[in-house]
Amino acid sequence: MTAQKKPIVPTEVLLPFILITSLFAMWGFANDITNPMVSAFKKVLELNNTQASWVQMAFYGGYFTMALPAAMFAKKYSYKKGILLGLALYAVGAILFYPAAAYEQFGFFLMALYILTFGLAFLETTANPFILSMGPPETATQRLNLAQAFNPIGALAGLYVAQNFILSSLQSDDLNASGNPIYDTLSESVKATVRTSDLLVIRNPYVILGLVIIGILILIAMVKMPQEKREEDVDQIATSIKRIFRNIKFREGVLAQMFYVGAQIMCWTYIYQYAETLGIDNRSAVPYAMSALGIFLVGRWVCTFLLRFLDSGKLLMYFSILACVFTLGTMFLQGMSGLYSLVMVSFCMSLMFPTIYGIALEDLGPDTKYGAAFLVMAIVGGAIMPLAQGVILDIGGSGYEDVRILGVPEVNFSFILPLCCFVFVGIYGFRVFTKHIAQGS
Secondary structure, eight states: OHHHSSSSOOGGGGGHHHHHHHOOOHHHHHHHHHTHHHHHHHHHHOHHHHHTHHHHHHHHHHHHHHOOOEEEOHSSHHHHHHHHHHHHHHHHHHHHHHHHHHHOOOHHHHHHHHHHHHHHHHHHHHHHHHHSSSOGGGGHHHHHHHHTTHHHHHHHHHHHHHIIGGGGGGGHHTTGGGGTTGGGGSSHHHHHHHHHHHHHHHHHHHHHHHHHHHHHHHHHHSSSOOOOOOOOOOOOHHHHHHHHHHOHHHHHHHHHHHHHHHHHHHHHHTTTHHHHTOOHHHHHHHHHHHHHHHHHHHHHHHHHHHHTTOOHHHHHHHHHHHHHHHHHHHOOOOTHHHHHHHHHHHHHHHHHHHHHHHHHHTTTGHHHHHHHHHHHGGGGGGHHHHHHHHHTTTTTSSSSSSSSETTHHHHHTHHHHHHHHHHHHHHHHHHHIIIIIIOOO
C-alpha cells in the first residue's frame, strides 16, 4: 500500500521526464513509418517476401549490434550523453536516405536503417533506465509504463506519414492496385522512371525526420538533467555481466523480451500482407494498422492504472493468454473477422514491453545499465522473426495464398510464430508471480 502513496513522477524532475518521454514517441515514429516499407520496397524494387523482410533485419539488427556499446558508453559517461549520441546517430541514419535514393540500391537503404537504429539503441538503452531512476523505486514500473504510453503516439504519427506522404504517392502501388500487376509488365525504361520517382517519395520523410531530430538534440543539450547516482566502476564488464545473468528473473526476462518484440513486429509488419489477401491495398490497410496502434495506446493507459492494484507478473500472464486467443482468431477466422482479431492483438501487447523491462531490471543496482543493454539487444527478435515469417510466406511463391496449411492460406498460418511467442511470454509472467516472487529472486 505504501507504493500507492509515492509519486509516479516527482515534481522536481517533471521537465526532464517530459523531454525524455518525448524520445519514446520519436523511436515509435521510426518503427512505424518503417513497418509499411517492407511491402513498399517489395513492390518498388521487385523483391520477394524474404528479401523485403531484410528491412526489419537491418532495422532491428542495429539494436542488437549497438545496445551493449551504448550501455558501456552510458556507464562511463552519463545517460544524457548517451541520449545525445543516440540522437546524432538517429539523424545521420535518416539523412543517409538522401544518397540511398540517389544510388537506388536496396543495400544502401538497409545500411541507412542500420545506422539509424544504432541511434535508437542508444536512446532505448539510456532512456528506459533513466525513466526508471526518476523517482521512487516502488513506482518505477508504473513510471516506465507511463512513459511508454507515448510510444504509440509517435507510432501513429509514423503511420500517418506513411499513409499520406509515402504509400499514397507510390506509382508502383497504384499500378498494382486491384490485383492487376501492371507494374510487372512495364518496359525496363518505364520501370526505371517509376522506381526513381517512388524512391524519392520514400526518401523525403526520412530526411525531414533527420532534421527534426537534430533540433531535439539541440534542445536536450541545453536542458539540465537530474544527476544520476554514480558509483566507482571497480568491476570488470565481464564480472558485471556474469552477475546479472545469475539472476534467473533477468535471464528469462531477456528471452521473454526477445519473443515479445518478435511477435509485435510480425503483427505490425504483416498486417498489410494479411489485408492484401482480403482485397485491401497497402494504402487502405493503414487505417487498420492505425486502429491497432490506437488500441495499443489505450491499453498502455489502462495497464498503467491496473498495475497500481495487480501484480505485474500476473497481469502479464493474463494479457498473454488473451493475445493467444486473438492470434488463433487471426489464423483460423476467415475474412474480416481474422483481420479484426489481428488488430485486437495490439491491446494485449500494450502491457508487455515496459512490464517485462521493469520486472527484469528489478534489484540489479549498479548493473542496471548493462541489464538494460541486454534487454535492448533482445529487440533482435524483431529482426529474426519477421524474416522467418517471410520464409513461410514464400512457400509456394511470392504471393500470400499460394498454398494452404492446416486449411488456411500461408499468410494466416504464418501467425503461428507470434502465437508461440505469446505462449513464452505468458509462461514468464506465471513464473514471475509464482516462482520468482516466492524465492525472492
